[in-house]
Amino acid sequence: MTWDYLIVGAGFAGAVLAERLASQRGATCLVIDKRAHIAGNAYDRYDAAGVLIHTYGPHYFRTNSDRIVAYLSQFTEWHHVDYKILSWTDGRHWQFPINLNTFEQLLGRASTSEEMERTLAEWRVPFESPRNSEEVIISRVGRRLYEMFFKNYTRKQWKRDPSELDASVCGRIPIRTNRDDRFVSDKFQALPKDGYTAMFAKILAHPKIEVRLNTDFREARKSVQFRHLIYTGPVDEYFDHCFGALPYRTIRFEEETLPVEYHQPAMQVNFPNDYEYTRVVEMKQATGQKLPVTTIVREYPEDFGPGREPYYPIPAPDTRALSERYAERAAQERGVSFVGRLATYRYYNMDQIVGMALAEFEKLRPLGPT
Numbered sequence: 001m002t003w004d005y006l007i008v009g010a011g012f013a014g015a016v017l018a019e020r021l022a023s024q025r026g027a028t029c030l031v032i033d034k035r036a037h038i039a040g041n042a043y044d045r046y047d048a049a050g051v052l053i054h055t056y057g058p059h060y061f062r063t064n065s066d067r068i069v070a071y072l073s074q075f076t077e078w079h080h081v082d083y084k085i086l087s088w089t090d091g092r093h094w095q096f097p098i099n100l101n102t103f104e105q106l107l108g109r110a111s112t113s114e115e116m117e118r119t120l121a122e123w124r125v126p127f128e129s130p131r132n133s134e135e136v137i138i139s140r141v142g143r144r145l146y147e148m149f150f151k152n153y154t155r156k157q158w159k160r161d162p163s164e165l166d167a168s169v170c171g172r173i174p175i176r177t178n179r180d181d182r183f184v185s186d187k188f189q190a191l192p193k194d195g196y197t198a199m200f201a202k203i204l205a206h207p208k209i210e211v212r213l214n215t216d217f218r219e220a221r222k223s224v225q226f227r228h229l230i231y232t233g234p235v236d237e238y239f240d241h242c243f244g245a246l247p248y249r250t251i252r253f254e255e256e257t258l259p260v261e262y263h264q265p266a267m268q269v270n271f272p273n274d275y276e277y278t279r280v281v282e283m284k285q286a287t288g289q290k291l292p293v294t295t296i297v298r299e300y301p302e303d304f305g306p307g308r309e310p311y312y313p314i315p316a317p318d319t320r321a322l323s324e325r326y327a328e329r330a331a332q333e334r335g336v337s338f339v340g341r342l343a344t345y346r347y348y349n350m351d352q353i354v355g356m357a358l359a360e361f362e363k364l365r366p367l368g369p370t
């Protein structure tokens with residue numbers, strides 16, 4: 001048979017497009033993924049101890065878009081949660097992202113927003129328009145806090161100095177002078193009540209959608225007949241790395257189940273200056289699961305290479321130049337839509353990917369009769 005759409009990747013980009021095309025246009029969609037499961041990097045599962053964990057790092061869903069919440073709410077109920085994290089440095093836990101509580105910890109006494117604002121104004125190093133991640137942080141909080149919380153975390157994560165990375169990398173972390181100690185400020189912060197994988201199963205449960213797992217596009221393209229391709233894999237791989245390989249950072253996840261109800265004082269603890277891992281995540285604190293045991297996951301950033309997962313596109317001037325060459329090439333490719341994080345070589349949050357997929361659906365013209 002000839003499928004209307006071959007969709008490469010069963011993550012947010014591929015699944016949302018399949019659902020829209022099948023349910024709104026009656027199109028037949030074959031969704032393939034080279035992994036053994038749906039949900040892309042948002043995949044979650046119960047481990048041997050029965051703890052619901054996120055296989056590819058913690059995925060904290062948050063958005064300011066009512067439209068995206070309404071869309072996903074067709075497929076899930078929600079477990080509301082304020083994501084809280086701490087940072088471990090100088091032998092103690094600190095409130096993070098930086099807020100008035102952190103400032104008080106630093107002073108060792110009570111303070112006020114006014115005092116914090118005055119002090120930061122003295123500490124700040126002014127830059128008219130910060131060009132990189134070092135400048136953006138020291139222009140907001142000065143060198144001392146930059147070195148405590150940002151400098152080495154970023155070096156571990158990206159294997160580059162913050163001065164070599166786009167301002168957006170560190171610039172998206174909030175700095176607050178009030179007591180709001182949530183990780184992010186978005187108005188909607190929640191996890192799918194039964195997990196991401198269960199939500200994806202519902203998104204893809206349409207009679208016009210077929211999902212084939214353990215199926216690589218490089219093989220499938222030889223035999224599958226289709227009218228339009230939606231590609232959400234790495235753009236450089238699609239073009240056989242014709243301009244050279246795009247660089248990514250990858251992560252080694254080390255899981256450990258412990259015979260205690262909770263292991264650490266927050267869902268996530270960052271380790272900017274100690275150990276080789278960047279953070280330890282105890283997802284159970286966010287999912288609200290009640291169990292006498294817990295599972296923690298340590299994250300070790302590593303180099304990307306054959307057989308590794310390309311987790312993070314590297315946002316820097318040199319990588320942008322190369323990814324733009326691929327983007328130009330992709331724009332010329334007829335009958336193919338490049339959608340999602342890997343196909344556009346850009347870090348996006350999940351809600352942004354849902355938004356991108358919904359926008360792509362609006363843009364795609366109906367295929368017409370065969």
Ligand SMILES: Cc1cc2nc3c(=O)[nH]c(=O)nc-3n(C[C@H](O)[C@H](O)[C@H](O)COP(=O)(O)OP(=O)(O)OC[C@H]3O[C@@H](n4cnc5c(N)ncnc54)[C@H](O)[C@@H]3O)c2cc1C
Nearest residue numbers: 009011012013034040041057059060217233340341349350
């Ligand atoms: C460690 C980590 C933590 C994150 N935390 C958050 C968070 O807290 N909040 C948030 O909003 N976002 C978070 N994100 C971002 C989130 O993962 C992405 O926004 C989202 O997964 C992107 O969806 P996607 O469909 O574009 O890509 P993906 O989820 O990566 O899906 C692409 C799919 O394509 C498949 N594929 C690739 N190549 C081929 C091929 N040749 N053949 C067949 N299949 C192929 C892959 O196996 C994959 O399943 C995080 C990302 C990472 C890496």
